[in-house]
Amino acid sequence: MRKMNTRSMRVFLAVAVILLLPAALPAQNMESHIGKLTGHANTGKQLYFRYCWGCHGFRGDGGGENWLPTGNYPTEPYMNIQPRNFDAAVFKCRSTPTGTLPLDQDLYNSVGRGFVMTNMPSWITLTNQQRADLVAFIKSFSPRFKNEKAGDPINVPAEPKLTVESIKHGQELFQKLECWKCHGPEGRGDGPSASTLTDSNDQPIRPYNFAVGSRFKCGVTNHDLYKIFMTGLDGTPMPSFADVIKPEEAWDLVHFLRTLQVTHKSPELALWESTKEGAEQIASRRVYGTPTGSGIKQ
Amino acid sequence: MRAKVISVTAALAVIFAAALLHARAGGGTISGKVTYEGTPAKPKPIDMSKEPGCAKQHTTPVTTETVVTGPNNTLENVVVYISAGAPDDSPPSEPATFDQKGCQYIPHVLAFQVNQQLKVVNDDQTSHNIHPLAKVNREWNKSQPPGTPPIIDKYDKPEFIPVKCNVHPWMHGTFAVLKNSHHAISGEDGGFSLPNLPAGKYTVTAWHESYGEQTQEVTISGSETKTINFVFKAKPY
Numbered sequence: 001m002r003k004m005n006t007r008s009m010r011v012f013l014a015v016a017v018i019l020l021l022p023a024a025l026p027a028q029n030m031e032s033h034i035g036k037l038t039g040h041a042n043t044g045k046q047l048y049f050r051y052c053w054g055c056h057g058f059r060g061d062g063g064g065e066n067w068l069p070t071g072n073y074p075t076e077p078y079m080n081i082q083p084r085n086f087d088a089a090v091f092k093c094r095s096t097p098t099g100t101l102p103l104d105q106d107l108y109n110s111v112g113r114g115f116v117m118t119n120m121p122s123w124i125t126l127t128n129q130q131r132a133d134l135v136a137f138i139k140s141f142s143p144r145f146k147n148e149k150a151g152d153p154i155n156v157p158a159e160p161k162l163t164v165e166s167i168k169h170g171q172e173l174f175q176k177l178e179c180w181k182c183h184g185p186e187g188r189g190d191g192p193s194a195s196t197l198t199d200s201n202d203q204p205i206r207p208y209n210f211a212v213g214s215r216f217k218c219g220v221t222n223h224d225l226y227k228i229f230m231t232g233l234d235g236t237p238m239p240s241f242a243d244v245i246k247p248e249e250a251w252d253l254v255h256f257l258r259t260l261q262v263t264h265k266s267p268e269l270a271l272w273e274s275t276k277e278g279a280e281q282i283a284s285r286r287v288y289g290t291p292t293g294s295g296i297k298q
Numbered sequence: 299m300r301a302k303v304i305s306v307t308a309a310l311a312v313i314f315a316a317a318l319l320h321a322r323a324g325g326g327t328i329s330g331k332v333t334y335e336g337t338p339a340k341p342k343p344i345d346m347s348k349e350p351g352c353a354k355q356h357t358t359p360v361t362t363e364t365v366v367t368g369p370n371n372t373l374e375n376v377v378v379y380i381s382a383g384a385p386d387d388s389p390p391s392e393p394a395t396f397d398q399k400g401c402q403y404i405p406h407v408l409a410f411q412v413n414q415q416l417k418v419v420n421d422d423q424t425s426h427n428i429h430p431l432a433k434v435n436r437e438w439n440k441s442q443p444p445g446t447p448p449i450i451d452k453y454d455k456p457e458f459i460p461v462k463c464n465v466h467p468w469m470h471g472t473f474a475v476l477k478n479s480h481h482a483i484s485g486e487d488g489g490f491s492l493p494n495l496p497a498g499k500y501t502v503t504a505w506h507e508s509y510g511e512q513t514q515e516v517t518i519s520g521s522e523t524k525t526i527n528f529v530f531k532a533k534p535y
Contacts, residue, residue, distance in 0.1 A: 088433070088437075090437050098438040098439055098440060099436040099437065099438030100436070176443070177425060177441065177443055178424065178425040178443070178465070181425070181465050182464070182465065192348040193348070193464070193465050193466070193467065196467035197464055197467075198464075198467075200429075200431050200437060232438075232439050232440070234437060234438070234439065235437065236439075237427070237429070237439070237464030238439070239427035239428075239429065239439040239440050239441040239464070240438070240439060240440050240441065241441045242440075243440060243441075243442075243446070243447075243449070244441055244442070244443055244446050
């Protein structure tokens with residue numbers, strides 16, 4: 001074969017590099033847009049490999065060393081809950097309907113807030129720009145973010161005035177929609193199905209226990225609570241109720257759920273306690289222990 | 299002269315159309331039986347006592363449906379389909395219906411096409427949640443209380459999707475989302491039939507949720523029926 005002269009060789013190499021370069025950098029041009037912020041994946045990449053990859057893994061699949069140490073010996077995971085697998089693009093905390101991609105804002109909020117009762121800390125210590133850059137890089141793991149648009153954020157109407165009727169109607173919904181099957185009649189996460197729940201990776205998972213906390217996986221406000229059951233927590237047993245609850249009724253359920261959070265002083269709990277029915281109900285709840293299915297009429 | 303040309307063209311058109319129709323309606327068939335060898339695990343009983351509304355609908359004890367067998371070693375719920383050799387089909391207009399009754403999925407395995415409408419119905423007096431655990435398609439999870447309208451959705455990529463209800467942990471099903479209309483699910487007699495196949499070389503795949511997949515190559519040359527059988531090795535657990 002005739003040897004290529006130096007000039008042709010250079011041209012060949014230049015063309016090859018130009019053609020192959022995009023393949024070598026999968027989505028380093030991915031951006032995120034949160035309010036006025038624009039995040040860039042190539043900056044986020046540096047941050048990811050400083051702060052995130054220990055748990056989330058260098059492939060972004062939740063298989064980091066902090067989750068499951070590698071070695072020659074069989075070993076248990078270090079954490080109860082596996083870190084998020086970004087390849088799958090299935091996220092719990094969204095403003096968008098079940099099965100759709102989250103908004104950049106949703107991912108940004110999750111990074112900043114962390115996930116209560118898990119090993120994911122709050123990264124509010126990073127700057128807003130840094131968190132925006134991280135969101136852009138996180139999006140580069142799954143091809144879904146390239147090919148699909150984020151879902152349309154659900155409509156959350158303005159919260160109506162808090163009334164006793166609203167709380168009572170919320171209680172009816174809790175009963176009718178059978179939330180107690182998993183969450184239990186007092187919301188303690190001890191319903192008849194609670195012990196059998198597994199997430200989408202077949203790992204055991206517990207339903208939220210309203211009686212011990214004030215914060216949810218996806219926030220702290222009534223607005224956050226509204227979005228939880230109206231979008232569902234994808235990847236977990238918690239479904240979306242968007243097709244079966246009217247938006248106005250959803251606020252009633254939010255108000256009732258706050259009365260289950262007996263350790264958190266909320267206006268809803270205070271109002272409920274001031275009524276005869278509410279006070280009796282709260283007094284009859286056991287401080288400890290897990291009544292299962294008791295008192296619920298089938 | 300002109301009339302003659304027109305009439306000849308018309309005659310040719312009719313013959314051509316008839317030939318096309320004949321080719322579509324006729325064609326060969328691949329059929330056969332699916333059986334197992336070895337001893338399958340015994341179906342385990344399902345305890346529905348936590349859902350009395352469903353428990354009372356079953357007069358005979360309910361068992362798991364992971365492996366369902368018939369007389370003479372036949373294997374049920376095997377999806378037999380053309381995995382290569384046939385072009386992709388546009389989806390039919392009828393929806394594929396998945397029913398929840400007696401806290402079980404009917405059918406246990408639902409085969410339908412890419413972009414065909416899926417209709418999930420709740421015929422029970424209790425709430426179910428539909429949680430198809432798709433990995434290639436989108437994973438979603440929706441609550442369906444009794445008396446609410448059917449859930450309508452569709453999938454745009456072929457995949458075998460496990461389906462579960464989180465409230466009732468014994469409920470398991472599968473959506474077999476396929477690229478063409480040539481599919482069948484083996485019944486109690488283990489039989490399947492794939493008709494209307496134009497001449498060509500086909501790869502037939504048989505899929506079982508526990509025993510895996512097997513393929514065979516079949517060539518159809520006219521309107522004959524070719525018989526092929528699949529034998530799966532049963533697992534003792």
